[in-house]
Amino acid sequence: MPANETMDYYNAVAEEYEYFYRDWEAAMQRDGADLRRLFKDRQVAIKRVLDASCGTGTQSIALAKLGYEVTAMDPSRNMLHKARQNALKYNVGDKISIGRANFLNLPRAVTGPFDAVITKGNSLPHLLQDDQLQAAISNFYNLLRPGGLVVIGIRDYDFMMEDRARFVPRQYHEGDGDEKDYILFDVWDWDDGPPVTVTFNTFIVSGKDKQYQVNKQSVKYRALKQEELEKMMKQAGFIDLKVETQHWELVATAIKPAAEG
Numbered sequence: 419m420p421a422n423e424t425m426d427y428y429n430a431v432a433e434e435y436e437y438f439y440r441d442w443e444a445a446m447q448r449d450g451a452d453l454r455r456l457f458k459d460r461q462v463a464i465k466r467v468l469d470a471s472c473g474t475g476t477q478s479i480a481l482a483k484l485g486y487e488v489t490a491m492d493p494s495r496n497m498l499h500k501a502r503q504n505a506l507k508y509n510v511g512d513k514i515s516i517g518r519a520n521f522l523n524l525p526r527a528v529t530g531p532f533d534a535v536i537t538k539g540n541s542l543p544h545l546l547q548d549d550q551l552q553a554a555i556s557n558f559y560n561l562l563r564p565g566g567l568v569v570i571g572i573r574d575y576d577f578m579m580e581d582r583a584r585f586v587p588r589q590y591h592e593g594d595g596d597e598k599d600y601i602l603f604d605v606w607d608w609d610d611g612p613p614v615t616v617t618f619n620t621f622i623v624s625g626k627d628k629q630y631q632v633n634k635q636s637v638k639y640r641a642l643k644q645e646e647l648e649k650m651m652k653q654a655g656f657i658d659l660k661v662e663t664q665h666w667e668l669v670a671t672a673i674k675p676a677a678e679g
Contacts, residue, residue, distance in 0.1 A: 424544050425494055427620075427637035428473075432496035434622055435474050437591050437600045442476070449538065450480025452664055453569065456671055457486075457534060462565035464533040470521060470558065471541035475501035475514075482510035489528055493520040521545065521554035524561065531563035538571035538667065542647075543639040546615060551642070552650050559654045565676040568656060571667040575641040578616070582608050588620070598624045614641040644668060 436442040457464040465487055469478045472490035474497055482488045482505070492498050498518055505511040519527035521542070535558040545551045558568050588602035601623040609615045615638050622633045647670055648659055656672035663669070 424637055427635045428494035429496040430633075430635045431620065431622070432474065432494065432500045434600070434624075435497070435500065437589060437602055437622070440589055442474075446476050446480045448665070449477050450484055452669075453477060453481060453536065454484055456569060456669075457567065460565070460567055461673075461676060462533055462563060462567075464567060466533045468524075468528060468530075468532040468535045468561060469537070470524060470535055471537045471539060472501055472516070473497050473539060473541075475504040477536060477538050478514050478516075479505055479508050479510055482513040483508060488513065489515045489517070489532070491517050491519040491524065491527060493518060521557060522550065524554075524557045528561065530561040532561055532566060533563060534567045534569065535562055536569040536571075538569070538669075540571065540573045540639065540667070542570055543572055543575070543642045544637070546613065546638065546640045548613075548650075551640070552653065555650050555654045555656075559656060559674055562674040564674055566674045568651070568670075568672050568674070570647065570651075570670045571664070572642055572647065572670075573639075573666065574644075574663070574668045575616075576643050579614065579641055579643075582606075582616075593626065596626065598626055599630075600624050608641075615639060616641055644670075 439445045467481055467486050467488050469488060469490045472478045472492045478488045478490035498516060502516055505514050517527055545554055584606055586604040586606060588604060591600040593599050603621050605619040607617040617636055617638045619634060619636045623630055625631055644661060651659055651672050657675055659672040661668055661670045
């Protein structure tokens with residue numbers, strides 16, 4: 419799927435993106451706590467963080483509230499607009515530097531080095547080809563200071579490919595009074611490729627009483643296996659690679675060597 423189609427998806431869902439979560443604010447606080455735990459007791463003290471796929475600000479705002487210096491980047495204009503609104507809402511508008519970039523042009527958009535580079539929310543698998551993924555991970559490596567930490571969160575595609583689910587419920591939000599109800603679900607279309615990809619067809623049903631409307635948006639992901647991700651991270655030069663499960667994500671962490679060569 420071309421990059422502009424991915425942007426069409428995120429530009430279209432930005433205003434309703436909070437409904438993708440059962441409780442967006444709780445998810446923001448939870449992700450902040452998880453990242454702070456990963457940042458603790460590192461060889462390099464983590465203060466300056468690059469969020470390479472900030473979306474509406476879920477992780478960036480949480481980290482700014484915790485006192486980190488955050489640079490937040492995303493390729494979707496509408497998601498960035500929502501991120502700026504959310505940063506003001508949570509009183510961290512002056513603590514986050516927000517800009518527009520994708521994984522492949524990050525080095526032209528930001529100035530390192532950073533103590534940590536993060537990408538959460540299954541953003542990296544929007545890159546479908548090996549060379550794109552390797553280039554993105556190498557960009558993360560080059561933007562880190564020696565001893566810096568990378569954090570990459572993706573879906574557990576190894577598990578997903580076992581049964582290749584088609585119908586996947588998301589969330590139901592009941593509006594108060596005259597406010598709209600929101601019902602979200604996906605229909606997933608799998609393609610054996612190579613590489614194996616899965617298109618999320620997201621249906622957003624909104625309305626009240628007997629009047630509802632349906633909006634469908636589609637976006638494609640590389641079904642990126644854990645082994646593939648680990649291999650690419652090692653090829654970029656990362657060491658001390660660890661993978662853990664956080665809620666619905668596989669989260670890989672690794673270090674840029676303190677002394678290269």
